[in-house]
Amino acid sequence: MPERIVVIGGNAAGMTAASRAKRLDPTLEITVLEASPFISYSICGLPYYLYGLVERHEELISFTPEELLSRRGIRSRLRVRAEELRPAKRTVLCVDLESGREFELEYDRAVICTGYLPRAAGIEGDQLDNVLTVSRLEDGLHIRHRVETQKLRRVAVIGGGYIGLMMTHGLRTLGLEVLLLERRSHVFRQVEPVLAEIIQEELRCQGVRLVLDCPIRRLQGEHGVLKGVEVEGQMEEVDLALLDVGVRPNADLALASGIPCGVSGAIQVDERGQTAVAGIYAAGNCAETRHLVSGKPIYSTLGTTAARQGRVVGENLAGRRSRFPGTLETSVEKVFDLCVARTGLTLSQAHRSGFQAATVFITHRDRAGYYPGSRELHVVLVFEKESGRLLGGQMVGGDSAGKRIDTLVAALTAGLSLQDLARLDLAYAPPFGTLWDPLQVAAHVGLRQVES
């Protein structure tokens, strides 16, 4: 009898695990359970769908269930939620969300890929109509539908993290008035304040009304419908509010099944993706991971981390001995005309991880000054004061930042120092760069702090 694998969750981690396992061992009988009506979609593509750069939401979907079956031999069941894994019997208790009917499914090995959930906002009024979070494709469809049918004029985005910035970009590009309300002194704390200020300048230039140091505790409604939000003592009327006040690992299934979570609150797994319960793996934004620089267990919400964990679990399901070394939390995001890229530890993360760290910040051209289209690239490097060892890096600038960051990813992974970075034989031609690459210029400047 073929071995039966149940994969719970059909996005980055789950789809990658299922596909990789099936590819390496076609005898596996794999079923993917997904609570939502969609599998295998790109949540990162939502802002572009929102403002119509991507016209149809179907373009964001890599595989329909039919394609998944015909092209990869993997079955999937949508609108099915797994309630509990019963390792003693090797069954999973499910509920069909259409009919409400419960049923049990047998498995030999299972993979939990239940992703994340928007964190309970703790904001009074967060249950009002027109107050939404964005964590799934349906949320995007829902928002676009409202935008198209309700003649929205003014939107409040509460929280300036990844999702808040993504949504601000999407909604403002649609021509809506956007109030971006951030409780901290800077947006996007994945980069240093000096870079956050450049992002903030761009937001303002694009006509976003940005209010910092602005915690929101209450949304005002009438008859269950959102009416406004209090900003700096004034009630601002808005037609829609999007909440980006954080996410948490969706570990409910694990907890219901007696599978322990780690210090980060996400499901504890070893390097092979194995939970504390034999035969049950976890991967993606419900599972814990390790930071490659600090070595500490962390919770990552990135799709890239999810896919990489999923791949490792898929290989282990197929009998290989794969391990996931950890994440640098590398990310890149388009914020209007800016590309914001980062990897490794920020300065405050480095301090919290026990490093004696420092930063260097430079601004340099991204290609020869005389070459048309040349623009500024802002670079921060985070490094260990004594040794010059790289701990992290961030860039804000034109499109090239989106892949320039990968140079730092390789450097961080290999444990290179500022001195090593300064010596790299990086590429140069006038349309693509400068004789001394901005990363090297940053390393040269940073080295003054190391050497003195």
Add this chain to the structure above:
Amino acid sequence: MPERIVVIGGNAAGMTAASRAKRLDPTLEITVLEASPFISYSICGLPYYLYGLVERHEELISFTPEELLSRRGIRSRLRVRAEELRPAKRTVLCVDLESGREFELEYDRAVICTGYLPRAAGIEGDQLDNVLTVSRLEDGLHIRHRVETQKLRRVAVIGGGYIGLMMTHGLRTLGLEVLLLERRSHVFRQVEPVLAEIIQEELRCQGVRLVLDCPIRRLQGEHGVLKGVEVEGQMEEVDLALLDVGVRPNADLALASGIPCGVSGAIQVDERGQTAVAGIYAAGNCAETRHLVSGKPIYSTLGTTAARQGRVVGENLAGRRSRFPGTLETSVEKVFDLCVARTGLTLSQAHRSGFQAATVFITHRDRAGYYPGSRELHVVLVFEKESGRLLGGQMVGGDSAGKRIDTLVAALTAGLSLQDLARLDLAYAPPFGTLWDPLQVAAHVGLRQVES
């Protein structure tokens, strides 16, 4: 009395050495001698000047002699050629190329940065008028002047290396008919044939008449003026011929001064840039270097290598103990709408260096398929068969290739393997990349050869 430094040659290596030394030790009295009428210019910018994307040649010049003196405190003398260094007396015998007058200059330490020379073509007729090589800014001015005043219609570019491709791009963009004649079976042997074929396809699409396997031994002239070139048995009339049949290190001064060259024919230097003669350094495209992967001495003609060697010599002049570890011969070039980037060893270079090497070739999207502007990126990785250790890599595609190659530069420098590359936490967002980066896809495919 201040220490007197003579730097012979005022471009990438010489200017960098002089500037770095003066910055670290302002007491040094530095004089730069330059045989041509220009210092401190970007030879890589020539094609863009040729077709007017860069309007004035002055834009390609970083420093005039006046600016060099006022802003950096470095003196320079143009149109002065150094004929011989006399280490016993610590003088350099010079000739003023304007007056023909010889004179001796005293120095305490000297740096030879005489760059490269176009190789003697060995082509009958290479002395005809309208037969040119391109190695200096003057050559570019000369060509543009001819283009503007002579109503050129048809140009033959002989040799499809860096310079040949650069010139083909520049002249074709001007609307001229270009015959590109390459003696080998593929253009640009710094990349594998599979990528050269993509470049060749682009050349043909852009209306270049490309003829491969076409060695040129004779140019036909009349009254000392070029008339035509024989191509596949037919005489083709052309108004101008540009020769790119190789370059050689300009080691004439070193040889005249008893300073030995290495196996590559370039001036032998140690890691600090010191020649075999005390007090005399060499850097740039006249000096030998070491390949970072093979460890072997090589001759590099890249401006980046020159600048890096110059920087190291500048630091050593100022009393630091800097060393230049070597080069990966990283380069990037724009060939019409293609970006061609490479680093490390090609397969044949790897074989010649004694590696048991293999390659993998893949084609992947450079950003999310649904994101506008997404296009194909072609990637080759060269690796050691048994260990999977990376030896080199090449890319052809859109602009992003120009800095994506730097990920491989860091990986190669750190000695990473395909397995390491596959695991890198590279950046992803739909406008900038794909969930699995093309480099990772290549690594995944390549690993099948390593594992089997």
